[in-house]
Amino acid sequence: MVAGSNSRATIGAVHSTSDADTYQVFVNANGRAGTIFLVLIDNDSIVDSQQITLGGNGVYNGNAMSTAAMVTPPAKQTQITTSARAPRTGSIDVGRNSAIALTTTDIPIISYYDATNGNLKLALCDTPACIYPAIRTLDSTGDVGAWSSIALSKTNIPYVAYYDTTNGDLKLAICKSTACTATTIITVDNATNNVGQFVGLKLTSTGIPIISYYDATNSALKVAFCGSTTCNKITLTTVPGLGSDSGYANALALTQYNSGQSTLVDLPRISYYDRTNNKIKVVVCGNQICSTATVADLDSTVSGVTNQNTSIDVSSENYPVVSYIDSAGKLKVATCTDTNCSITPTFLSLSGVGDVTQSSLMLTSADILMIASYDTVTQDLWLTECHTAYTCTSRISDYLHSTGNVGQFPALVLNSLDIPITAYTDVSNLRLKLAVPKSTVDDGSLPRFAKTAPSNNSTLTKPIAKLTWNAPVGASNHAYEYCIATSIAACTTWVNVGTATSVTVNVSPSTTYVWQVRVLNPANITVSSGGYWSFRTK
Numbered sequence: 001m002v003a004g005s006n007s008r009a010t011i012g013a014v015h016s017t018s019d020a021d022t023y024q025v026f027v028n029a030n031g032r033a034g035t036i037f038l039v040l041i042d043n044d045s046i047v048d049s050q051q052i053t054l055g056g057n058g059v060y061n062g063n064a065m066s067t068a069a070m071v072t073p074p075a076k077q078t079q080i081t082t083s084a085r086a087p088r089t090g091s092i093d094v095g096r097n098s099a100i101a102l103t104t105t106d107i108p109i110i111s112y113y114d115a116t117n118g119n120l121k122l123a124l125c126d127t128p129a130c131i132y133p134a135i136r137t138l139d140s141t142g143d144v145g146a147w148s149s150i151a152l153s154k155t156n157i158p159y160v161a162y163y164d165t166t167n168g169d170l171k172l173a174i175c176k177s178t179a180c181t182a183t184t185i186i187t188v189d190n191a192t193n194n195v196g197q198f199v200g201l202k203l204t205s206t207g208i209p210i211i212s213y214y215d216a217t218n219s220a221l222k223v224a225f226c227g228s229t230t231c232n233k234i235t236l237t238t239v240p241g242l243g244s245d246s247g248y249a250n251a252l253a254l255t256q257y258n259s260g261q262s263t264l265v266d267l268p269r270i271s272y273y274d275r276t277n278n279k280i281k282v283v284v285c286g287n288q289i290c291s292t293a294t295v296a297d298l299d300s301t302v303s304g305v306t307n308q309n310t311s312i313d314v315s316s317e318n319y320p321v322v323s324y325i326d327s328a329g330k331l332k333v334a335t336c337t338d339t340n341c342s343i344t345p346t347f348l349s350l351s352g353v354g355d356v357t358q359s360s361l362m363l364t365s366a367d368i369l370m371i372a373s374y375d376t377v378t379q380d381l382w383l384t385e386c387h388t389a390y391t392c393t394s395r396i397s398d399y400l401h402s403t404g405n406v407g408q409f410p411a412l413v414l415n416s417l418d419i420p421i422t423a424y425t426d427v428s429n430l431r432l433k434l435a436v437p438k439s440t441v442d443d444g445s446l447p448r449f450a451k452t453a454p455s456n457n458s459t460l461t462k463p464i465a466k467l468t469w470n471a472p473v474g475a476s477n478h479a480y481e482y483c484i485a486t487s488i489a490a491c492t493t494w495v496n497v498g499t500a501t502s503v504t505v506n507v508s509p510s511t512t513y514v515w516q517v518r519v520l521n522p523a524n525i526t527v528s529s530g531g532y533w534s535f536r537t538k
């Protein structure tokens with residue numbers, strides 16, 4: 001909407017800039033003198049590259065007006081500038097772009113963005129169920145933390161890499177203790193360019209941070225190698241040989257130790273979206289600083305995806321596995337069949353989880369695929385659990401949370417028993433939430449039906465286990481199947497118990513078991529009761 005003393009002025013064109021969240025608006029003055037200014041009306045349809053609503057939830061709270069531009073004849077077009085940001089008042093909007101890691105005792109620690117105050121925060125859970133988390137503000141100077149990634153040292157010291165929006169810098173916060181009551185803030189890359197978006201952080205086997213990130217000014221993928229655990233020997237690399245558009249929506253994984261591939265330890269594998277050529281690609285770094293690299297094209301059928309998201313992990317054989325969004329807005333997975341992705345990968349299109357904009361992928365110790373994803377249509381958080389390594393020919397998908405608009409920015413991690421734990425954003429209530437086995441941070445995150453006993457991580461004193469679960473509302477005629485084994489990978493035999501909601505099984509002493517229940521509805525669609533539970537016998 002254009003107003004001012006020039007009543008004939010109209011909007012002529014809107015152009016993008018090098019900053020994905022900034023646009024130029026050109027106004028037609030039509031040869032008339034006078035003043036022109038732009039009034040921006042927020043109707044909650046305007047979102048930024050992180051899917052954050054202008055001004056926060058609610059219409060009109062992101063309204064903005066530019067300064068007046070003077071026009072003198074014979075000008076026909078002029079450029080005026082305005083800006084609008086989420087106001088720093090009202091309800092606190094937290095949890096955007098979270099990242100999660102687990103301590104050696106499976107305690108979640110989550111980095112996230114406080115969009116209301118523009119701060120980088122850390123939630124340190126007290127138990128695996130995260131009943132009473134301690135909240136720390138890691139950095140509050142300027143607008144910081146819109147992108148973050150977290151990793152823990154072998155002694156559970158948090159490291160958080162993040163984007164400084166105010167300065168366009170990449171930064172790293174290193175906690176001085178496990179309680180993180182004090183931190184060291186390091187500016188890793190403060191080039192004149194706008195750098196640090198889509199940040200990914202991993203620690204090598206010796207505790208040295210490696211960071212992948214996006215140079216928005218040059219549309220380039222960069223890697224920062226810290227050189228030491230204190231990040232005082234930084235090497236910055238613009239990854240060579242990738243072309244003119246690289247690094248957007250990138251995600252980072254490191255190769256792991258394999259006795260047959262000892263030379264591959266701690267080498268970066270980075271997925272990203274090539275927006276110019278509409279391709280999902282994987283960078284195979286030849287060293288830890290990624291000064292030598294090859295790039296593999298994974299998928300060229302992703303045209304028209306405006307909010308692409310990639311997630312990557314590597315298998316026990318160091319084969320990269322990448323999740324992303326296809327051109328139809330559906331969740332898709334590409335599994336490489338060699339360490340360099342030089343052979344055409346296998347593809348898996350995941351049906352039944354709706355239209356997806358964000359996903360988070362991990363592989364279990366047995367290379368079983370698990371993916372948390374956000375369905376933009378139903379606005380639900382989904383978890384897909386595969387039953388077979390790599391191929392995922394048998395799988396189940398279920399809501400982790402389906403009350404309100406929930407599930408944006410999912411961050412998935414697996415605990416020591418390969419049980420999935422997911423941090424995510426509850427957009428309806430502007431909260432950071434956590435879906436964990438048995439317990440959640442909020443009461444609304446429980447699955448549609450749930451296991452009840454034996455409780456997760458419990459100990460049984462007798463060689464008999466009675467597995468029980470509750471029935472979903474309106475599902476009294478549905479059949480149930482259960483599986484029990486000593487690991488998730490071994491849980492492949494599903495036993496149908498009809499409409500019963502319990503079963504008694506014999507178990508061996510001094511053994512850890514995992515178990516799962518799923519419901520089979522009349523359309524032969526299986527729905528799980530959340531993540532696998534475990535118990536141990538004496």
